Amino acid sequence: MNAAATSRALPGLKLSKLTSSKFNHNSSVVSFHRKAQVSLCSHTHAIKCEASGNSSLAGKTFCSVGICTQPLSDIESDSHVEEEKVGVLLLNLGGPETLLDVQPFLYNLFADPDIIRLPRLFRFLQRPLAQIISVLRAQKSKEAYASIGGGSPLRKITDEQANALKSELEAKQLPANVYIAMRYWHPFTEEAAQQIKRDGITRLVVLPLYPQFSISTTGSSIRALENIFREDKVLSKIPVAIIQSWYQRYGYIKSMADLIEEELQSFKKPQEVMIFFSAHGVPVTYVVNAGDPYKDQMEECINLIMQELKARGIENNHRLAYQSRVGPVQWLKPYTDEVLVELGQEGVKSLLAVPVSFVSEHIETLEEIDMEYKELALKSGVENWGRVPALGCKSSFIADLADAVIEALPSATAMSATTSSSSSEEFNRDPVGYALKIFAGSFLAFILFFSPKMLLAFKKHVV
Numbered sequence: 450m451n452a453a454a455t456s457r458a459l460p461g462l463k464l465s466k467l468t469s470s471k472f473n474h475n476s477s478v479v480s481f482h483r484k485a486q487v488s489l490c491s492h493t494h495a496i497k498c499e500a501s502g503n504s505s506l507a508g509k510t511f512c513s514v515g516i517c518t519q520p521l522s523d524i525e526s527d528s529h530v531e532e533e534k535v536g537v538l539l540l541n542l543g544g545p546e547t548l549l550d551v552q553p554f555l556y557n558l559f560a561d562p563d564i565i566r567l568p569r570l571f572r573f574l575q576r577p578l579a580q581i582i583s584v585l586r587a588q589k590s591k592e593a594y595a596s597i598g599g600g601s602p603l604r605k606i607t608d609e610q611a612n613a614l615k616s617e618l619e620a621k622q623l624p625a626n627v628y629i630a631m632r633y634w635h636p637f638t639e640e641a642a643q644q645i646k647r648d649g650i651t652r653l654v655v656l657p658l659y660p661q662f663s664i665s666t667t668g669s670s671i672r673a674l675e676n677i678f679r680e681d682k683v684l685s686k687i688p689v690a691i692i693q694s695w696y697q698r699y700g701y702i703k704s705m706a707d708l709i710e711e712e713l714q715s716f717k718k719p720q721e722v723m724i725f726f727s728a729h730g731v732p733v734t735y736v737v738n739a740g741d742p743y744k745d746q747m748e749e750c751i752n753l754i755m756q757e758l759k760a761r762g763i764e765n766n767h768r769l770a771y772q773s774r775v776g777p778v779q780w781l782k783p784y785t786d787e788v789l790v791e792l793g794q795e796g797v798k799s800l801l802a803v804p805v806s807f808v809s810e811h812i813e814t815l816e817e818i819d820m821e822y823k824e825l826a827l828k829s830g831v832e833n834w835g836r837v838p839a840l841g842c843k844s845s846f847i848a849d850l851a852d853a854v855i856e857a858l859p860s861a862t863a864m865s866a867t868t869s870s871s872s873s874e875e876f877n878r879d880p881v882g883y884a885l886k887i888f889a890g891s892f893l894a895f896i897l898f899f900s901p902k903m904l905l906a907f908k909k910h911v912v
């Protein structure tokens with residue numbers, strides 16, 4: 450994976466483990482504030498973790514989970530043994546639970562500066578713009594949510610994954626509370642943070658439910674979390690480890706390969722099926738200008754899955770394309786809809802769609818892939834269509850997530866205040882310059898955003 454790009458995307462956070470381009474059992478983990486050095490004790494299950502100069506870690510003992518931060522001989526004579534309360538925070542996108550939630554959910558999404566990345570000059574327009582775009586898009590989105598039962602299944606599935614992970618961690622001798630922080634709908638990040646505080650969690654592992662890192666998903670959730678933790682006296686002291694991406698973990702790759710292998714068997718001639726990976730897209734500027742490692746990680750992830758299938762004697766052809774583009778900008782190519790038409794025209798008769806950027810069923814698997822893309826593929830000449838289910842609570846997958854949490858735990862360190870320049874600080878420094886910027890920004894924005902082409906682009910799925 451592109452470790453350099455990952456650290457660029459998240460300035461202020463240090464990588465404590467880098468990942469190689471081959472299979473490995475590691476995830477990409479960052480810890481807040483200071484890098485922790487982790488080494489295995491000779492004692493079974495015991496991990497010695499030394500944080501360079503970090504008093505919040507030194508001398509802590511985690512007997513309940515078999516994790517120690519100092520030699521066992523020292524622990525016995527330590528009179529200040531604190532009981533550790535481990536928390537795991539799952540990060541996810543969230544989705545509207547009813548059709549009435551759709552427009553406010555879309556508002557939250559488009560109001561996120563990691564989703565619509567406006568130049569600094571235009572930032573003050575983020576919320577009014579989010580209001581307009583969410584109202585324009587709501588009708589189209591409501592129709593899609595109505596077609597899958599009137600709401601997103603994300604909360605229910607994420608709850609099930611959280612329960613399964615808790616049980617798996619317990620089975621692996623790590624009792625932990627598992628929390629959910631959704632970025633754009635309930636339970637919001639703030640709600641989860643307050644619960645973590647009330648429960649007196651003393652060490653936290655943050656696990657995004659996105660295998661690959663993108664500024665627009667994991668990056669956005671981490672930024673929101675950092676803002677909340679930094680401002681809070683209690684939360685800012687909790688040692689936290691963040692798993693940034695885990696697409697390269699063997700447990701995940703193997704679970705995906707299992708699902709594909711199983712689904713291929715539903716075709717009459719499995720060896721003739723095109724394996725068609727469809728990933729959620731991001732605008733090209735994220736990758737090219739902002740250093741988002743998402744595209745590199747996605748390509749590497751697909752290569753690892755195909756290597757695993759090859760090792761099992763499955764040598765089918767495969768393609769990767771990107772779906773779900775929104776708005777008037779270039780998104781990562783090739784586009785799923787265009788590739789499906791091309792494949793049909795090239796004479797591909799059997800196709801297995803594999804959603805690869807997300808681990809639950811959601812609107813884009815249940816509506817976009819299962820309905821829109823299936824219809825398009827069949828119209829374009831594909832005769833046999835199949836789709837791999839999302840990983841959900843597949844036991845090998847949950848077991849691997851539990852291992853990722855256990856491996857990340859020792860590298861947790863406390864968050865520190867980072868410097869960020871807000872618009873009120875900018876106003877205080879130079880009020881006249883700030884007012885001029887706002888005026889010029891409003892004028893340009895008016896011309897740019899209210900053109901008919903722009904408005905239409907947000908109404909439709911496809912530009």
Ligand SMILES: C=CC1=C(C)c2cc3[nH]c(cc4nc(cc5[nH]c(cc1n2)c(C)c5CCC(=O)O)C(CCC(=O)O)=C4C)c(C)c3C=C
Pocket residue numbers: 542543544545555558563564565586589590601602603659663665666729730731732775806807810811812813
């Ligand atoms: C890895 C996954 C995702 C990336 C990357 C991503 C980027 C991204 N998304 C939008 C806009 C929308 N996304 C919407 C729904 C949605 N997005 C993801 C995942 C990723 N998004 C999921 C899992 C879901 C579904 C949630 C659910 O309710 O099931 C929507 C709303 C639906 C719609 O109207 O199409 C929008 C809008 C952008 C702009 C973006 C990158 C900049």
Ligand SMILES: [Fe+2]
Pocket residue numbers: 729773
């Ligand atoms: Fe999305």
